[in-house]
Amino acid sequence: MAEKHAENLFLQEKPTLALLAIWSFERTYASVITKEINSTFAHTTKILSKMEDCGLVQFKMDGRVKYVELTDRGMDVVNALKNLILKLENETEENSPANNISSTFQNSESQSSEESESQKVQSINSKVVNLRLKIENIYEELSNNNEDSDAIARKLGPFKRDIKKLEDQIESSQNPVDDIAIITLNDTRQRLDNIINQGQ
Structure with a gap:
């Protein structure tokens, strides 16, 4: 059932930003993601729950703190999203929304040689x-x-x-x-x- 609706999840802005934020932080909390994507905690929790159902993220406890991080499948989806962002911005449109997303979550290992x-x-x-x-x-x-x-x-x-x-x-x-x-x-x-x- 979850597999069937996975593609619908990433046709929306907030889930896409949430997944990119998790990738950026590597391991983080629902409250941090809430602030990053400018959402409510309840909505963020719902998004993360759907992502977990789709096998894209997993939750882990470290003492009393509950972290969320990407699974291998989630990393594959992030790579696909990053490629899509690069295609949409044509690597030159500095002020496009796609460029704003990619520059916000880009880490030091993702610098392209053409940048x-x-x-x-x-x-x-x-x-x-x-x-x-x-x-x-x-x-x-x-x-x-x-x-x-x-x-x-x-x-x-x-x-x-x-x-x-x-x-x-x-x-x-x-x-x-x-x-x-x-x-x-x-x-x-x-x-x-x-x-x-x-x-x-």
């Missing part, structure tokens, strides 16, 4: 903002679930690697990156260090 330097800068700016939001959302979720400071530090620690990757991309960029993005990234690093140091 211009200005597009790389725009992508870096988006990644910096998304990383800050991701850290704050996860910290808020963990705090609301009364996780202790050690557990919070362990779960947010890996984001140091993401910050370092972005710093390397900014340093190697041939075009200047927006000062706001640099300030935001520095502020994000300091914020993450403060959170992690609370658990030490």
Whole structure:
């Protein structure tokens, strides 16, 4: 029954954005997805439930926290969606809705060889903002679930690697990156260090 309706799910905007958001975060929460796709928690839960029925996502518990992540089949669908987005934007229409979606959820491994330097800068700016939001959302979720400071530090620690990757991309960029993005990234690093140091 679920197989029959899977194609209808991704003819709608919110489920598509939700799946791309899960791919971007790798492992996240329903509340984070709700904010990312500008939806209600109830509607997001319904979307995620349908995705689970279709075998695209799976839920896992880590202590008292319930995560959602892609299955192998879900990753295949994401790759198909990314290819569709690239086709729709013809790789040149910077202001198209499809380009806005792809740049928001594009990670460092998905940079195409044809991407211009200005597009790389725009992508870096988006990644910096998304990383800050991701850290704050996860910290808020963990705090609301009364996780202790050690557990919070362990779960947010890996984001140091993401910050370092972005710093390397900014340093190697041939075009200047927006000062706001640099300030935001520095502020994000300091914020993450403060959170992690609370658990030490």
